[in-house]
Amino acid sequence: MKNEMSAFDVLRVVKEMQELVGGYLDKVFHWERRNVLLRANVPGLGRREVLLIDQNFLYVSKDRPEMPDMPSQFAVHLRKLLSNARITGIRQHEFDRVAIIELQRDEEYQIVIELFGEGNLLLVSNGKIVNCLVSKTWKHRDVRPGATYEFPPARFNPRVQGEEAFGKAVHSSKSDVVRTLATSINLGGQYAEEVCLRAKVDKSQKASLIDDDSLSRLTQAALAILEEASSGDRSCAYKEANGEVVDVSPIELLQFASKERVCFPSFSEGMQFYLEHRRAREKEATVNPEVQRLSRQLSQIKEAEQKSEAEADSLVMQAEAVYANYPLVSSSLSRMKQMADGKDWEELKALGKEDANLHHIDPKRKVVGISLGELVVELDYTKGLEENASLIYARAREAKDKAVRSREMIIQTEGKIAELERKDALEAKKAKVETKPTKQFWFEAYKWFITSGGHLVLAGRDARTNDQVVKKHLTSVDRYAHADVHGAPSVVIKEGSTATEQELAEACVFALAHSKAWNAGIREGSAYWVLPDQVSKTPDAGEFVPRGAFIIRGKRNYVHHIQLQLAIGEIEHQGARKIMCGPKEAVVLLSKRHVIIVPGEGDRSKTSSTLAKEMNVPEEEISRILPPGDVEIRERVGL
DSSP states (O other): OOOSOOHHHHHHHHHHGGGGTTOEEEEEEEETTTEEEEEEEETTTEEEEEEEETTTEEEEESSOOOOOSSOOHHHHHHHHHHTTOEEEEEEEOTTSSEEEEEEESSSEEEEEEEOSTTOEEEEEETTEEEEESOOEEOSSOEESTTSBOOOOOOOOOTTTSOHHHHHHHHHTOSSBHHHHHHHTSOOHHHHHHHHHHHHTOOTTSBGGGOOHHHHHHHHHHHHHHHHHHHHOOOEEEEEOTTSOEEEEESSOOGGGTTSEEEEESSHHHHHHHHHHHHHHHHHHHHSOHHHHHHHHHHHHHHHHHHHHHHHHHHHHHHHHHHHHTHHHHHHHHHHHHHHHTTOOHHHHHHHHTTOTTEEEEETTTTEEEEEETTEEEEEETTSOHHHHHHHHHHHHHHHHHHHHHHHHHHHHHHHHHHHHHHHHHHHHHHHTSOOOOOOOOGGGGSEEEEOTTSOEEEEOSSHHHHHHHHHHHOOTTOEEEEESSTTOOOEEETTGGGOOHHHHHHHHHHHHHTSHHHHTTOSEEEEEEEOGGGEESOOOTTOOOOTTOOEEOSOOEEEEEEEOOEEEEEEEETTEEEEEEEEHHHHHHHOSSEEEEEEOSSOHHHHHHHHHHHHTSOHHHHHTTSOSSOEEEEEEEOO
8 A cells, every 4th residue: 555655756746736837826725734735826727736645645636625614823824925926836856755846925935845754844935944844853954943944865866867876876785686776776665676577687686796787777677767757647546356446656567567557647636546545445444344333223223213202292192182172083983983884985985075074084994084183193983982092092102112112222222332432442542553563584575484394485476486486596405396276386495305294295285375276265285396306497399388387397296185274373583573374283383373264255454454463563564474365264372
C-alpha cells in the first residue's frame, strides 16, 4: 500500500501544476490538522484546487472535498497574506520530495510543500519561515516560524548529474545494486526495483562489482524512467484480485505486471482515485463487522418498538371510542347481527351501504367497520360490545408487552455494541504501539526456512529468483527439491549432503506448499529431491526451457502423500528473533509460539494482519512468508 509520494510522483504532479502559473491564489483551507487546500483561479481554465492530504499526498483536483465552514488560524493567516497573490512559478526542489509554489503580492512568498517524513507545508518569505503546519527541530535544521528556512541536505540528483557521476556512485557503493540505486542514486526502493527489472540486472549483486554493460543498462533505464515520468501524460493505479487498490504511479511499472491496471489521463486523477479507495478501505477496517450487524439489528428493534407502541396507543383509543359511543355501537352491532341472518355476502354488503354509520363490511371475516368520529373501528358483529372492547384491550396489552420486550432487547443490544466498541478501542490502542521489524538476513530475498536439523532451505519467489536460487546458490554439497506440480518453485537445501531423510522430506513439504497446489486447495501431493548434477538448464534437441524452469535428469527421490500444512512461529537465528514459516516438524521443534496453517477460505490479508499483531511484527513480514493463497489457522500454541 502506498503511504507516501516518491520523487517521481512529485516530478509528475509539479508538471501538472504548471497550468496554475499565471493564476491567482483565491483561498486557503485547512482541516483535520493534516489537510490543506489551495484554491486558485486561472484565466481561461477557471477554478483549480491543489490538495495536500494527510501532509503526504499532493495533487490537483477540479472538485472541493467536504470541510468545516470555520477556517483554522493557520488558514486565516495565510489568507490574509496570500489572497489574490499571483502564482509566478511552480517547481520541484532538485530531485527531492519538495514542491515549491512561488507567489507575488506585496512581496514575494514561497509555499514549500515537503512530502517526506510526516510531511509539512510552510510559508516562506525572504528566506524566513512565516508559518508552517508542523514545527520541529532536527540536527541539521530548525523548522518554526521566524527561523531561517533550509532545505533538507542535498542528495544525488539523477536528472542533472551525468552518466559519469552515476557510475562513480554505483561503483563506490558497499551495498547491492538495488539498495545503491535506492539510496546513493536517490531513486527510492520502488523505482530502484523497476530500474533493475527494465535493465535485466540482478538487483542483489554487489554494486561495486557490476560490469560496464550492466551499468550502462541501469543508467539508460533510470534516465528513460525519469523522462517518462517528467513528460508522460497518464498514470496507472493497480488492483489486487480482490479489488483492493494497492498503488498508483505516474508511469506503468513492470513490477505490477500481474495486477489489474486502471489508467488515467493525469497523475492527479490517479492519485485521487487511489486515496478515495484507501479512505473507503480504512473506514471499513475501523468498523467491527459484528458492531455493524448489531447496529442494523438495533435499528430494526427500535423500529419494531415504535411500531408496537403506536399500535397499542391506537387500540386503546379504539376501545375508549367504543365505550364513548356505547348506544351507537351497541345498536349497530345488533342491527348487523340481524341483517347477517340468512343473507349472502353480496346482499349483506349492499344493505350495509344503506347505514351511514357503517364504514365497511367484511362478511368473510365477520367484521364491520363503524365510523366513530375520525376513527374507524373494526368489530366482530357476531359478538356484543363488551366482548369486542375486551378483545381490543387484550390486543393493546399484547402490543404493549411487545414494546416492553423490544426496549429490553434495545438495552441488551446497546450494551453489546458498547462492549465491542470498548474492546475495539483497546485493540486500536494496542495496535498503535509501533511494531519493529526483526533483523533482516540475506536469504529473505527468497522463500526460506530452517530445517529441524539446522539446514537453511531456499526457494524461488518467482521465475527470476527460481533461476537465481539455482545458479547462485546450488553447489555440489547441496540438494535440490521440487514439487510434482507445474510451476512449483526451485528449492535448495544448503549443505543437503549432510541432511537427514527427515530434513529432505521437510524440503519436499516446503516445495509443495509453495506451489500452485496450495492455492488450488489440494490436501496432499508429491515432491522429490535430487543431486545438484541432475539439475540442468540445457534442453535436449527440440526442447525449450522457459525462465525459472530446469530439466531434471536421472533418478528422482520421491516423497508421496505429503499433507499440505505449514507452521508459522518465532525462532532464534544467529542470536536474532525471526518469524519463520515452514514445515510443521521444523517450526514446532524450534518455536514455542506458533500456529498451524492449512489451505482454506480465510482471507490472506486478514490472516497476515492478525498474526502480525500477535507476533508484534509489521504485516509485510508475515505476508512475505505465507504460501501463495488463502489460509486457515488450524491450531495455536502459545498465542
